[in-house]
Amino acid sequence: MSTTTAVETTVAETRRETSRRTLVQAVRDAMAEAMRRDPSVLVMGEDVGPNGGVFRATEGLYEEFGPERVIDTPLAESGIVGTAIGMAMTGWRPVVEIQFMGFVYPAINQILAHAARMRNRTRGRFGVPMVIRMPYGGGIHAPEHHSESYEALFVHSPGIKVVVPSTPADAKGLLLEAIFDDDPVLFLEPKRIYRSSRDEVPEGSHRVPIGPARLARKGRDVTLIAWGAMVPQALAAAELLARDGVEAEVLDLRTLDPMDRGAIVESVGRTGRAVVVHEAPRQAGVGAEISALIMERCLLQLLAPVRRVTGFDTVMPLARMERLYLPHRDRIVAAVRETLEF
Amino acid sequence: MSTTTAVETTVAETRRETSRRTLVQAVRDAMAEAMRRDPSVLVMGEDVGPNGGVFRATEGLYEEFGPERVIDTPLAESGIVGTAIGMAMTGWRPVVEIQFMGFVYPAINQILAHAARMRNRTRGRFGVPMVIRMPYGGGIHAPEHHSESYEALFVHSPGIKVVVPSTPADAKGLLLEAIFDDDPVLFLEPKRIYRSSRDEVPEGSHRVPIGPARLARKGRDVTLIAWGAMVPQALAAAELLARDGVEAEVLDLRTLDPMDRGAIVESVGRTGRAVVVHEAPRQAGVGAEISALIMERCLLQLLAPVRRVTGFDTVMPLARMERLYLPHRDRIVAAVRETLEF
């Protein structure tokens, strides 16, 4: 983990061919690349086969790797993760898809009581080298339970890494790293920005380490800390603030566990102000951890309380009011102004 | 919720007969009392019948109320909570026991996706007046998964109240309040202090409101914030500190959701220093929320960073090293000293 500043770019040093890909395509590319390199990599889940996943994140994999490695499973999340644990403990690297994060609860016993604890429970004898991918977050006008952000539950629970890319290049690089990690990784995909932009994504084996945050924008007046689909909102807020001469630094955390505490502390130590942005409800969310961390490590540098711009402590409303629930640029700008006026 | 100071005592104003009860007996008494008053109150769970619960929390209920109201269920937590939801929506008030908090994961979909959301999902047409009781926390040398503290998951998730008594009187009063609450309540019982002391507990319908914290000890130098089995540890730390002239105030939160923010802010506003204590892992635990809250509301009064004395971000070790994991008096004292020396 970086103890100094967040790394500024994800593009590997070596020159390499790139192609313009959306985030969901980059996710797909990472799986394809991993499967080509390592025959122990498998993809499992609901509708990941001929259908290519409900978001097309596994498109073409079934055709390329066949039904033995791209496995449509019965509709049972605990069964999916549980069997994948058995497979991971006997030589495979399963990449499991949970169709929406709202459906992860039935698998939570397998994830937290088993996948996350197996290495400890066997004193290192068995790892569970498994990735559990899932689209998360709101903004696509989906039905109930299709827009949830439960990252805090997993960040709080020991033994599992939590990764959230916000750009296509990071999605590919982090997913490849996650697949070849020897421990379980929860890989959260911000479905709202699955296709919202295209990036130059390196071909082949592009890796982005799990841990370091990404400095998405430099600034001196305030630090905005975000992940996933909130990163573009934070960047948009920074643009708007810049018009008034306020220079916001934007940290894209990329990994929530292990968290790049060094980068956060370094940045807020400089700016003296911070706003944390996430979609999940506020109370005991990951924002609270970040806020507490900043207070613990930067109290004397803090010029104003750290603000949290988050979802409300309610059920995410159905599509028509979803917009009111989700944090957005203007809400971030308002929080920054409060911070500046403190 | 109190916006001023935490209420200082739980004993009802009216004079009333009391008897000396342990915490687990008080839990039992609350259920018996509720069942006597209201025929719609039911007790359900594994081994709650003739066996009286593995901790004897339902002792005698089967004999008094019979198999129709004290229901031994199949061994299936999702089924227990799920059927109880169906019953709660059709006129009953089920009090469900999950045998250990470590076994709540299989029920989490029913709890968080249904019980906690049903009122919202039916726009107030159906409530789920259900209590989900469970022993939680470490300190009894039990096997793996028998010592967990998962409160943060539920505090973060909208729609369910989270209550944790630390004294026999509160256990009775809060449980009765929870049973007659029209919304689902997670009722966490600190099993380590189930029998560690006896209190005068009012007979009959003793009620303690859900929400207000309890001022367990007055002090001016630092505020210790704790719940459940950590309250006695905090009090013991306060005793020790008092020998050196440091007067610690101890707040027993009693309810984690809704949290008595007013009492926390009022106390820390006065003392300028705070230490939060909980057994659960540190990262994104409830301590982070409290820490963030204090920073948000009392930044200018804070004389030192709020400290968190918590479990580590690891699996709770097996019995032999459990002692090393759990927060205890001396660890709290050390944290207070760091706070004083900041």
Add this chain to the structure above:
Amino acid sequence: MPVMTIHEAVTRRLEVLAPDGTVDEALMPQLDREQVETMHRWMLLGRTLDAKAITLQRQGRMGTWASLRGQEAVQVGAVAAMEDDDWLIPAFREHVAMIVRGVPGETLLAYWAGDERGSAFPPGTRVFPVPVPVGSQFPHAAGVGMSLRMRGEQAVAVAFIGDGSTSEGDFHEGMNFAGVFRANTVFIVQNNQWAISVPLSRQTASETLAQRAWGYGFPGIQVDGNDVFAVYAACRGAFERARTGGGPTLIEAVTYRMGDHTTADDASRYRDPEEVASWAQRDPLDRLRRFMEGRGWWDDTRQAAAETAAAEVVEEMVARMMAMEPQPPREIFGHMFARMPEYLEEQASELEREVER
């Protein structure tokens, strides 16, 4: 006798109405012309509503919609066999069943359009809300059936589930509780052969889903799900048994999802058009119409009139749904608890201030 047979389970399939419209008179349930026409009207309502909702969705005036086309007979056969006090615990595709049991069409449409008022069923309606996490409604249904039995109510909890969803642990736990407590519950599997893109063969190696019931100590039966009379007859018997303390039944209704999984899906990616075409031959509405024609109850004129009437009913539902004004932001917070806690009050005000700006 060291190898002994200790259990024999025989699973049967019921068919009444043949594709050509003829019925097995011995098995035909007692239904008069009015009842049959009502069934037809409901089935037609389901089909008409479905087509309309899909159109609305394409026009951007509806959210994701789960088509019920092809499955009208299962839903209508079941609700036709229900009594007033019975409870319906739907999955998510039971639109016409929900409407027949008291959910106003505009309410149902509003739900799928993403409006919170779509969840506000009229007071007293014995219909559970849509449980999005599949399978999770089965324990609720067992609980409702336990509740009815404990109070001695002569009513039944009727629960629906899809074939794919039977793979979830909650299917098992709900069925098992219902068996142990002899709940007044009847479980209906709408086996439409597909769970999004996953065919039944990938869902289970079991020859039928009905036979699972025997593992819970109660009977399972399979019916032709495109045969409204078979569904009705099986339900009638099972509901009666449940109401009178005889315990649960599992009914597997074999049908077919004619459309895409939802409007977000494209079934042509994974389904053989010939399979779809072959099921079109077994259309439940056509079959019932042939039956009515055979009895001399029906002709093209009546059919045309019925279609017009259904279209009018649906148009009215849509109009009422469309007429709904946007809701105030406070609605997000208002139903989290019986009484709104202070922190939600604060958040609601926060949002209100923001919206005013």
Add this chain to the structure above:
Amino acid sequence: MPVMTIHEAVTRRLEVLAPDGTVDEALMPQLDREQVETMHRWMLLGRTLDAKAITLQRQGRMGTWASLRGQEAVQVGAVAAMEDDDWLIPAFREHVAMIVRGVPGETLLAYWAGDERGSAFPPGTRVFPVPVPVGSQFPHAAGVGMSLRMRGEQAVAVAFIGDGSTSEGDFHEGMNFAGVFRANTVFIVQNNQWAISVPLSRQTASETLAQRAWGYGFPGIQVDGNDVFAVYAACRGAFERARTGGGPTLIEAVTYRMGDHTTADDASRYRDPEEVASWAQRDPLDRLRRFMEGRGWWDDTRQAAAETAAAEVVEEMVARMMAMEPQPPREIFGHMFARMPEYLEEQASELEREVER
């Protein structure tokens, strides 16, 4: 044919060794004297270890212990039928099965004494750790069986579960996955009639647990679980089938938990002593001993020698367990991840500093 039989499931029970020690020769598996004596030795080891662990617990030198008394034949019959490459996925009461499959006795004892080293099985041991949340091991077992099948390994994953735990959703999901993927998995239910204080009748309304298998498309069979030969024979067949691609089997072994649920339990609160006494008549060790005596292989002297030998083995295990020095605090942190992240490094140092103070 409008009411058709579409599925018939016949569940059978296998018994070989009668309580009087005689066997059904037609069903008796091929086992030579040495094999039978080995089985007896393992069963006796289980019983002796169990008694010792309970004593240690009473003396405060052992944590909670789950007694296996009465269930020795199920465990030994099953592991005796396993081959080197097979995997054992235990529940939590399979002490002797785990030891036979390679877990050193002192390791097993250390686990139950609350020592982390109790989880450090020797490298290469094909035994899963104890899964405390009941039922959750069934999906793992299905996964291991899928894994073996995918690699074409002629090996089987043998999973244990208790009767009560079959009520968990994971029982269903694991069984169903194994069926769909024709996993090399055999599922063994130790039906010891009780789940702590809850009798089987409150666990399920199903007449047998074996019959559940048919709902997943593979066979289920019941065996007398106090009859080591029946268990062995059923396992041998099922393992062979699984190894050669024939798919899973569910074996329900009907036995009895002679002791308390664990040392934290008091079964006299909820169990009829007559029931316990009647099962004592069917003791699996006595029965096997009678068989060996009948063959002229056994007598009191041999029995006494065997008991002494078992006691010695157990004493050595205990001595090795007791000799373990306390572990350094860092052990709490060392196995959370393949590489320790910075924040755990910091916490480990925090704790080390505290301990030094």
